[in-house]
Amino acid sequence: xxxxxxxxxxxxxxxxxxxxxxxxxxxxxxxxxxxxxxxxxxxxxxxxxxxxxxxxxxxxxxxxxxxxxxxxxxxxxxxxxxxxxxxxxxxxxxxxxxxxxxxxxxxxxxxxxxxxxxxxxxxxxxxxxxxxxxxxxxxxxxxxxxxxxxxxxxxxxxxxxxxxxxxxxxxxxxxxxxxxxxxxxxxxxxxxxxxxxxxxxxxxxxxxxxxxxxxxxxxxxxxxxxxxxxxxxxxxxxx
Numbered sequence: 001x002x003x004x005x006x007x008x009x010x011x012x013x014x015x016x017x018x019x020x021x022x023x024x025x026x027x028x029x030x031x032x033x034x035x036x037x038x039x040x041x042x043x044x045x046x047x048x049x050x051x052x053x054x055x056x057x058x059x060x061x062x063x064x065x066x067x068x069x070x071x072x073x074x075x076x077x078x079x080x081x082x083x084x085x086x087x088x089x090x091x092x093x094x095x096x097x098x099x100x101x102x103x104x105x106x107x108x109x110x111x112x113x114x115x116x117x118x119x120x121x122x123x124x125x126x127x128x129x130x131x132x133x134x135x136x137x138x139x140x141x142x143x144x145x146x147x148x149x150x151x152x153x154x155x156x157x158x159x160x161x162x163x164x165x166x167x168x169x170x171x172x173x174x175x176x177x178x179x180x181x182x183x184x185x186x187x188x189x190x191x192x193x194x195x196x197x198x199x200x201x202x203x204x205x206x207x208x209x210x211x212x213x214x215x216x217x218x219x220x221x222x223x224x225x226x227x228x229x230x231x232x233x234x235x236x237x238x239x
Contacts, residue, residue: 004191004195004196004197004198004233004236005025005026005058005196005197005198006023006024006025006026006197006198006200006226006229006230006233007024007025007026007027007028007058007060007177007179007197007198007199007200008022008024008026008027008028008199008200008201008202008221008226009027009028009030009033009037009199009200009201009202009221010027010028010029010030010048010221011029011030011031011032011033011037011040012044012048012220013044013047013048013051014220014221015027015220015221016029016048016051016052016055016057017051017055018220018221018222018223018226019057019202019221019223019226020051020052020055020056020057021223021226022202022221022222022223022224022225022226022227022229022230023226023227023230024057024226024230025057025058025197026052026057026058026059026060026093026197027048027052027057027058027059027060028060028061028062028096028199029044029045029048029049029059029060029061029062029092030061030062030064031044032067033201033203033219034217035067036064036067036127037062037064038062038064038065038066038067039061039062039063039064039065039083040061040062042086042087042090045061045087045090045092046090049090049091049092053091058093059092059093060092060093060094060095060096060124061087061092061094061095061096062095062096062097062126063080063083063084063087063095063096063097064080064097064126065079065080065083069100069131070098070099070100070107070128070131071099071100071101071102071107072099072107072110077099077107077109077110077113078113080097080099080110080114081110081113081114081117081118083095084097084114084117084118084123085117085118088118088122093122094122094123094124094149095118095122095123095124096123096124096125096126096151097114097123097124097125097126098110098125098126098127098128098129099128100128100131100132103133104131104132104133104134105132105133105134105137105138105141106125106128106129106132106138106141106142106145108141108145111123111145111146111147112145115145115146120145120146120147120148121146121148123147123149124149124150124151124177125142125147125149125150125151126150126151127151127152127153127179127180129142129150129151129152129155130152130153130154130155130156130162131155132155135155135165139168139169139172139174140172142174143172143173143174147174148174148175149174149175149176149177149196150169150174150175150176150177151177151179151199152165152166152169152176152177152178152179153166153178153179153180153181154166154169154178156180157180157181158180158181158182158186159178159179159180159181159182159186159190160181160182160183160186160189160190162180163178163189163190163193164193166178166190166193166195167193167194170193170194170195171194175196176194176195176196177195177196177197177198177199178190178195178197178198178199179198179199179200180199182198182199182200182229184228184229184231184232185232187229187232187233187236188232188236191233191236192236198229198233200225200226200229201221202221202222202225202226202229203219203220203221203222203225204219204220204221204222204225205218205219206218206219206220
C-alpha cells in the first residue's frame with residue numbers, strides 16, 4: 001500500500017467495485033454528485049460498506065444535508081450530527097462533513113456537537129474549508145477544535161492550482177486529503193507537499209442500459225482512470 005492513499009468518490013455500489021478494480025485504497029461515499037455530493041441513504045451506505053469491506057477498501061461517508069452553501073440552520077446542524085452518529089454506528093471509518101458560521105469562518109458549534117456525540121478523531125472537515133473567508137484563521141480554528149484531517153483544494157478550483165495553500169495546511173499540522181480536478185500528471189507535485197491522500201472522482205460516461213427520460217448525463221467510476229491515478233501515486237517521489 002503506498003504511503004499516499006488514493007481516495008475515490010463513489011455514489012453507487014458499482015462505483016465501489018470499480019474503485020476496487022482500479023486499485024484505490026478507499027472511497028468517499030456520497031449521493032448526488034452533480035451538486036457536489038450529499039448524504040447518501042442509510043441502506044445504500046450499508047450496501048456500499050459491505051462491498052468495500054469485502055474488497056478491502058476503506059470507507060468514508062459524506063454528511064451534507066443539502067446543496068448550496070455551508071451555513072446551516074439549527075435543524076440542519078442537528079441532522080448532520082445525527083447522520084454522522086448513524087453512519088459511524090454502521091461501521092464506516094470516518095464521516096466527511098463541515099459547516100461555516102455567519103461570519104464565513106468555521107462553525108465551531110457544529111464541531112463541538114460532533115465532538116460530544118462521535119469524537120472529532122472520526123471526522124474529516126470537508127471543502128467548506130475552501131469557502132472560508134480567511135483560511136489562516138479557519139485552519140487554526142480546526143486545529144484548536146481538534147480536527148485532524150481536512151479535504152481541500154487549497155481554496156482554488158483545482159488542487160493543482162491550490163498546491164501552495166495545501167502545503168501550508170500540511171505544515172500547520174493538519175492531515176490533508178487533496179482533491180478537486182486531480183489528474184495523474186498532477187500527482188507528483190501535490191504529493192511533494194506531504195498530503196496523506198489524493199481524492200478524485202475518476203468519472204466516465206455511463207455506458208450501461210439507460211432510461212429514456214432520466215439518465216441524461218449519468219456518470220460512473222472508470223477503473224482505468226483509477227488505475228492511472230494509482231500508478232502515478234506509486235511512481236511519485238515522496239518529499
